[in-house]
Amino acid sequence: MTPQALLETAVLLGFFVLAGGGYAGLYSIGRLRANIGLVRAGALCWFTAFGIALVVAAATPLDAGWKLFILASALVYAAIPPMTWRYLERLHDDHSPEGAGQ
Numbered sequence: 876m877t878p879q880a881l882l883e884t885a886v887l888l889g890f891f892v893l894a895g896g897g898y899a900g901l902y903s904i905g906r907l908r909a910n911i912g913l914v915r916a917g918a919l920c921w922f923t924a925f926g927i928a929l930v931v932a933a934a935t936p937l938d939a940g941w942k943l944f945i946l947a948s949a950l951v952y953a954a955i956p957p958m959t960w961r962y963l964e965r966l967h968d969d970h971s972p973e974g975a976g977q
Contacts, residue, residue: 876936884935887927891945894924895952902956917956925949 876884897920905913928949932942 880936884931884937887931887935888945891924891927891931891949894920894927895949898924898952899956903960906960921953924952 898917901913901917901920903917905911905915905917928945931937931945935942937945
């Protein structure tokens with residue numbers, strides 16, 4: 876890998892992680908505030924992360940294993956915030972004061 880390719884790949888991966896974090900943050904804040912616009916903005920961040928993963932897979936000199944790992948990570952990014960949100964809702968519903976007497 877050339878120094879230029881290394882820097883380009885590193886920048887792409889940095890944006891990939893940033894877009895994934897944007898998705899998680901916007902999704903969570905959108906659900907917390909019941910703001911569908913923020914949830915949709917989070918989805919746009921996920922699509923951006925997936926697009927960057929496709930670019931990494933197609934245009935970087937990374938080994939095939941790493942490219943598959945990045946693509947799989949992008950797919951898993953889609954599931955983590957909704958799964959975490961459902962878990963937190965269930966956790967707080969089970970420990971709410973209203974449910975304590977049942």
